[in-house]
Amino acid sequence: MMSIPQTPIRKAVIPAAGFGTRLFPATKAVKKEMFPIVDRDGRVKPTIQVIVEEAIAAGIEEIAIITQPGDIEVFQNFFQTPLTDNFYNKLSEKNREYSQYLRDLGHKITLLTQETQEGYGHAVYCAKEWANNEPFMLFLGDHVYLSELNISCAQQLIQVYEKVGKSAIGLTVTPGSEIYHCGCVTGNWQADNRLLFLTEICEKPDLEYARSHLQAEPLGSDRFFTIFGIYILTPKIFDFLEENIRNNHREKGEFQLTSCLEQLRQTEGMVGYPIKGRCFDTGMPDAYCNTLMEFRRG
Numbered sequence: 001m002m003s004i005p006q007t008p009i010r011k012a013v014i015p016a017a018g019f020g021t022r023l024f025p026a027t028k029a030v031k032k033e034m035f036p037i038v039d040r041d042g043r044v045k046p047t048i049q050v051i052v053e054e055a056i057a058a059g060i061e062e063i064a065i066i067t068q069p070g071d072i073e074v075f076q077n078f079f080q081t082p083l084t085d086n087f088y089n090k091l092s093e094k095n096r097e098y099s100q101y102l103r104d105l106g107h108k109i110t111l112l113t114q115e116t117q118e119g120y121g122h123a124v125y126c127a128k129e130w131a132n133n134e135p136f137m138l139f140l141g142d143h144v145y146l147s148e149l150n151i152s153c154a155q156q157l158i159q160v161y162e163k164v165g166k167s168a169i170g171l172t173v174t175p176g177s178e179i180y181h182c183g184c185v186t187g188n189w190q191a192d193n194r195l196l197f198l199t200e201i202c203e204k205p206d207l208e209y210a211r212s213h214l215q216a217e218p219l220g221s222d223r224f225f226t227i228f229g230i231y232i233l234t235p236k237i238f239d240f241l242e243e244n245i246r247n248n249h250r251e252k253g254e255f256q257l258t259s260c261l262e263q264l265r266q267t268e269g270m271v272g273y274p275i276k277g278r279c280f281d282t283g284m285p286d287a288y289c290n291t292l293m294e295f296r297r298g
Contacts, residue, residue, distance in 0.1 A: 009137055009158050009232060011130075012055040015066045015123035016048060016075075016141035017114040022284050031074055033141050035282055037291065040298035046078065047282050050144045052105055058154035060137060062108055064130050066123045069113045079106030119254025125241040133235045135161070142283035143229040144295060145275075153277040154230055160195065160273045161232045167264055170228035170275040171196065173219060176207045182226035183258045185272050186214045196225065196272040198265050203251070203258035228275045237264050 020032030033048040048065070055063055065075055082088075083099055091099065114126045124138065137154060145153040153170065160168045174182055184205050187198040202214060207222070216225050240260035243249075251259060264270060280295055281287035 007134055009059075009135055009161060010061045011134055012060045012063045012137040012139060012154075013066065013124060013127045013131070014048070014051055014055075014063065014139045014141050015114075015120060017066050017068045017071070017117055017123050018141070019117065020142075020283070023288070031071060032283060034074065034078070035288065037144060037282070038296045040296060042296075047142060047144060048075070049078075049102075049105070051139050051141065052079075052109070054145055054152055054154050055137060055139065056105070056108070057152040058137070058158050060108075060154075062110065064110045064112050064127045065141075066112050066114050066126050068117065069115060072111050072113065075109070075111055078102070079109050119250070119256055121241050121257040121260055122245065122255040124257055125238060125245060125255070128235075128238040128242070131235055131238070135167075135232060135234045138231040138233055140229040142281065144280050144282065144291065145228075145230070145277055146280070146295065146298060147275075147277040149276050153228070153275050153279075156275055156277070157230050157232055157273060160271060164195065164271050166268060167234050167237075167261075167270045168232045169198070169201075169261070169270065169272045170230040171225045171272045172228045172275060172279055173223055174226040176210060176222035176224060179210055179224050179226060180204055180206060183261075184210055184214050184224050184226050186216045186225065187272060189217065194273070196274075198270045198272050201258060201262045201265055201270075203256060225272060225274070229279050230275070231261075233261075233264065234268060236268060237261070240264060 016033045020027035023032050034046040036044050037047055037050055038044050052063055067075060079102060110130060112126050112130055114123045147153045157168055157170050181204055183203050185198050185201050187196040189196055210224055214224055237260055240263040244255050280291040282291050
């Protein structure tokens with residue numbers, strides 16, 4: 001029997017403390033979360049704004065952006081600092097109103113710091129106190145999304161959480177040739193074939209392991225369910241992250257999230273939902289170029 005969550009999803013976490021080395025040397029000058037994207041209306045926005053708007057459209061009330069201490073001013077300047085009079089006076093009336101909209105977004109944003117960059121899981125752990133023992137939505141700081149439905153991709157996942165009361169992961173389908181850089185899952189379908197009750201979560205498996213352990217119906221040969229880039233997690237995830245940090249349990253030199261997701265799945269159960277939409281990666285050169293073209297087309 002499915003449980004109904006007692007605590008609604010009000011908060012979202014966006015880790016944005018990486019160095020963006022794959023986009024060097026541009027990231028020596030500009031944080032990758034500030035790289036511009038042109039939306040379907042023709043407005044040029046930094047990537048982080050598009051992610052924040054995805055969260056707000058899903059009903060999120062508070063957002064934590066995790067950043068390096070030296071980069072706090074970058075995000076403050078964009079979301080929370082008024083324009084200079086000279087800049088403001090040169091804007092059209094429409095853009096003056098839009099500048100106030102950005103500050104309204106800023107009222108919902110808390111900036112948290114990751115003092116040392118020790119992995120994605122470590123960045124998520126930096127939000128423990130801010131999350132205040134509530135379930136929360138987690139986004140990647142360099143992915144943007146386009147829904148195929150009349151609700152956002154994030155809202156689709158919130159509806160799943162409201163139905164099952166468990167941690168939930170958005171899923172997409174990836175060919176076997178590309179799963180070496182993805183989190184991959186498998187599981188058993190609920191009767192209506194809309195929710196996958198997860199039985200394993202594996203970070204960046206090789207194709208041989210995926211063929212043996214991670215096949216899921218009805219995908220067929222060498223197609224796998226991988227993580228879309230939006231999660232809803234219960235606060236129990238922080239216990240597993242804290243244990244890894246306390247015991248200095250690293251994977252490839254860093255504190256990772258995926259192994260803790262697997263522990264959370266084993267402890268509380270977890271579902272996967274194939275998102276009706278597309279996910280765009282802005283963190284690699286070719287992917288960023290593709291995002292610029294495809295996101296604009298909608």
